[in-house]
Amino acid sequence: MLLVSLILLGAIGTRLAVLQLWQGHIYRDKAENNRIRIVPKPPVRGNIFDRKGRVLASTRLTHAAYLWPIVVKQPDWPKNLKYLSQLLSIPEESIQSRIEQAGYNSPTLIRIARSLNPAQITALEEFKTELNGLEVDIETVRDYPNKAMGAHVLGYTGELNAEELKKRQAEGYRLGDIVGKMGVEKAYEQQLRGEWGGIQLEVDGAGKVMKVLGQKVGQPGKDVTLTLDLDAQRAAEAALGDRKGAIVAINPQTGGVLAMVSNPSFDPNVFSSQITPKIWKQVQSKGNPFVNRALRGFPPASTFKLVTATAGMESGKYPPNTILNTFAYLNVGGTAFGEWNRAGFGPMGYVRALAWSSNTFHGQIGRGVGGPTLIKWARLYGFGKATGIELDEEAPGLIADDAWKRKNYNWEWTDGDTVNMSIGQGFTQASPLQVAVMFAVPANGGYRVKPHFFDNNQDTNKWRTSLHLKPTTIKTLREGLRAVVAEGTGKALNVPNLPPVGGKSGTAEAPPGESHTWFGGFAPFDNPTIVVVAFGEHTGGGGGSTAGPMVKQVMEAYFKNNKR
Incomplete structure (x- = not known):
């Protein structure tokens, strides 16, 4: 009995020692956690x-x-x-x-x-x-x-x-x-x-x-x-309405974004609660609502003619006083590049060519300066690379060149590609934000701005890079953009309740659907404080008649709430 007792007591003592000494900290932690x-x-x-x-x-x-x-x-x-x-x-x-x-x-x-x-x-x-x-x-x-x-x-x-x-x-x-x-x-x-x-x-x-x-x-x-202006944002939302597309408004002096709208859209409040399959289906039914079209690339159409005109004047081959005859079409390498009115406009210079958006005038400029020069100026204006805005959803767009075409199509760059680029078609892709940055250059006197949202009150020069344009180039561009609104394709913005506006329309072929429409403008013309670019995806119609009124609506709201 003594031996049995010793064995039992020894086993119990050993177990107690294990629990208290060896594993004691484990059980203390469990008790503490409970x-x-x-x-x-x-x-x-x-x-x-x-x-x-x-x-x-x-x-x-x-x-x-x-x-x-x-x-x-x-x-x-x-x-x-x-x-x-x-x-x-x-x-x-x-x-x-x-x-x-x-x-x-x-x-x-x-x-x-x-x-x-x-x-x-x-x-x-x-x-x-x-x-x-x-x-x-x-x-x-x-x-x-x-x-x-x-x-x-x-x-x-x-x-x-x-x-x-x-x-x-x-x-x-x-x-x-x-x-x-x-x-x-x-x-x-x-x-x-x-x-x-x-x-x-x-x-x-x-x-x-x-x-x-x-x-x-x-x-x-x-x-x-943020630099965002709620009044301008609300007006831009209303102007775009149910159309698929985007509207961007920026301060041309600083690059601060005043409004940015993309449609289809979504209500971010849905992510603050449990998302059921039914709710998610409703959100997705609008068709890619999370794509920010303001930051995605599309053919910029005739808005790109600002770059073509700049390349012509800055190259020295086509100075500001250049007069070229225009035609029903240009025959380049067996391809006919038609004038949008199918007849031509007769002899014209830069100002009138911008006012009436002549394809054959700018096609001759592009072909004359050559692809490399046109591509250089497109990239100087900020096309083909991200603007640097804080949103990482931004796409860089595309400015193609000979190397890109050989890699993707196994074919060399041709004069036809240059002419196509000169009127904003072909391989060229630009986002509405990049187009707004382009319009800011003639608006502010020759500076490419970096668009941003964070209002940190830093020196304006932090957001600007000079393109070192000739004064005569800037003057000619501005006169042309003013003529667009005063007498050309942008008359929708020539209204008494707005200060003088400069702008440019664009209509991009986008098969198999309806054409894309563009309009970009800035005001007041003498000292611009806002650039607005409207883009309609497959809206059909013309840039001046479809996208122009959108820009007008945003500007009216902006100047109503920001007295000149």
Whole structure:
């Protein structure tokens, strides 16, 4: 009996030693985790304002559902997941994936649903008696008071997925973090995000809070003020209407973006709550609503004739006083490049050729200076590369050359390619924003501006690069653009309620659909403060008659709210 007793006592003593000495820290941590609850508090995201201090994006309070994995017994998970899935309209696999990502022994509350409705809150509160690891708490979510207005500029926020979290953990991001996914929200994530806070609570076995052990106050994100003008933005949205296309307005002196609209669009508020398959289908039904057409390339059509005219004058081959005869068509390498009126305009110079948008005049200029010279000036104006605006959705467009054509078509550059480029057709692709930058050059006296949204009040010269144009070139271009509105294809903007406007229309062939339409203009002519470019995708009609009135509508709203 003594031997048996010694063996039993030895076994018990050994087990106690293992539990208390060898594995003691493990069980102490588990006990501490069962006693201590960490309630994370995400930071309040910074607000976004327009240039006059009006709110474009802020936050609002809502309710979210959280799970505390460590207090839920493993056998209860299947039943709990099924109930939560039905109540919250979230797949069971999605909830389980979040728990597994955090770990079943996580002492931190894990958010599983946001923007709960009153019925869901009531049902979850009732269910807490069966699942003591469930919490419903208040949190802030992103709110866009103007709904779809400015959606492509502002972007939207969303929760980091597993892949994104893995990449950004080193930056201090954690499970459940809300980040900017597009637009300004993404571009200025570091300023807007803020720092997490949290509360450490002591709880009893039933999960009841006994006392607060500690608290870290979260740091709200910084507010961001944009160059955007809400009045101009609203007018641009209304002017574009239901048409597919884009409108861009910039300050030609600084490059600050005053308005940027793309349609189809979306309401970024949908990403502040749970997106059901039904809601997602409705969003996608509009046809690529997340594509920012203001930053995508399209044939710039006759707006590009500003570049052609510049190349002609700056090359010295076709000085400002050049007069060329125009024809019904130009025959280049067996291809007929027709005049849009199918008859020609007779002899004309730069001013009248811009006013009436002569294809054969500018085709002769392009062919005369040659492809390399025309390409050089296109790139100096900013075509063929990203403008550098903060939004990373920007496409560079395309200014093709001999090397590009040989690589993609196994064929050399021809005079026909040059003539096609000279009238803004062929391979050339430019975004409405790039076209706005082009119009800013004659508007501000010869500077290419870098478009931007962040209003940091820095020196204007930071945003400008001189193209070193001859004064006579600038003068001729400006006279031509003024003639477009005064007597040519842009008469829609020659109205008494606007200051004098300079501009240029464009109509691009875009088979198999209707033509694209363009109009770009700036005002007041003597000291421009705004450039507006309107682009209609497959709208049909002419640039002056279709896109011109859009520009007029934006300018009217801008000058009404910004007295000259």
